[in-house]
Amino acid sequence: MKLATRNQATFLRTDLARALAQEAFSDSLERRIDQLPLEFRPKNSSRTRCCIYKDRAILRYRLMALLGHAVENEQDETRSLASYAKETLEYDSPPEASLTILDIACSACEGGKHAVTSLCRGCLARPCSANCPKDAIHFINGKAHIQPELCINCGKCRNVCPYSAIVHQQVPCEASCPVDAIAKNEEGIAQIHEEKCIHCGRCSRACPFAAVMERSSLIPVIERLKKNSAIAMIAPSIAGQFPGGLGRIITALKYLGFSAVMEVAAGAEKTAKHEAQEYLEGEQDRPLGTSCCPAYVQAVKKHIKDFLPLVSTTPTPLAYTGAEASKRYPNIPRVFIGPCMAKRDEAREQKSAEFVLTFEELGALFLARDIEIETLDESEPDWSAETGKSWEFAVSGGVAANVASCLSQQGREAPPTRFIDGLDRKGINLLRTGASGKLGNGLWEVMACEGGCLCGPGTVGNPKIARKALDEVIQNHSPSNDRV
């Protein structure tokens, strides 16, 4: 099951971020933040959970995450949000880890288990119990029952039941995670295991209760926007995330307080050229994996170490853009704005950006400042790609297409290419096999999100509509004056 791009849960998250940002922009954060849960769920309002008090408690935790705090670490339930806000303002840096679980929002989904449904006929053959290696199936009143303490979830009973009466109840977050980094603890509450987590963000999208949240950098970024001291580095997937087209989005970013706007697509041009060169010079008997998707690179580092030597060492589009930004605007904080939750690891490790925001968070900033993007004039970016081609990095197939086009400019043939479009369990296994050399050579383009960055967990635009907007940029893109 796929939840719509935007739903009630994402609405609430964005609207709360909007309210928080509004207070931060008007210097009233500490004074007002403890009011927000009450204003969002006033007395006599309708409620989502059992009562407005629980709703408010959850809103409090959402605000903590938006302030950048880890909800799991809360020691003192009576502590005011104002004191958390104060800490955020003083700390003034991006939070360390990226995801946090709102344990009281987690509904402790029943699941991960096998269960017998009412379809059970209590047949004579009873293949379920005959095939159970743990003797976990017993019959009560002629119907099968699984004893949970014995069941090891092997699924044999489910496969042999002639009535399909046995189901495997999935926990959405667990099922979505390709590396088993999220699992329920003894209390049934989901927990993220940082040593395994690749920050792909799948669980945050899969959870119907929106209980997995990002620890946001909104507040420290807003503080810099107020001083007009921040560089926006925009990912190519920004096309179609907001109305009005690229030129107007750039104007809107300047209205917010960004002093310069740089296209990460310009960095992507360099990545493509360099990666093409690396391919030509590399050992042609083994695969070369692309380097730009940080969730997949994390997956390789944490889970598929054999593939690590095959990952391209070419700097990512963000690495190039970040380097250019610090050359042009030394000491001004750089903010990468993209669809990605994993980019934060990359930005920190490679020091390519001081802060990372998602499009959803940027959207909340636009709302907080009442910016009507579609009514603005268009502006040019301060650093831009030479052509629209590299904007294709935003979609699956686009990175390989750019590398191929660099090679063809040198009169070389396109390399044989394998696409891993969406890093699920199958994709992970493919990388494992690839590392052993059994799948041959060529370029391997890996995107952790199916469809590419345009479908990332931090997006707000419908992928199909966004794709149209992206194509427009690709076709009509001209380099800014600054470039020519």
Added chain:
Amino acid sequence: MRTIVVTVCSGTACYILGGSDLLTLRDHLEEPYSRHVMLAGSPCLNRCKDRSENKRPPYVTVDGKVYGNMTLETLVKTVQSVLDAS
């Protein structure tokens, strides 16, 4: 069946809060309904500032009437029932 105009608000608030999903309406309408719909985007309909309960973006007008808090499913249903009644 009449042909009706469906206007999806593409102001900043509506677009971010789900409006862009609604722009795919045509993919989710069956015949004969889809032939009787003219789909258009529109700048901010000036409804988004109203934060009273149960009213929220994204806003859409269907045959001149404004609806808030729209999802693809509710939009498809609304369009069908307006067309059925026409």
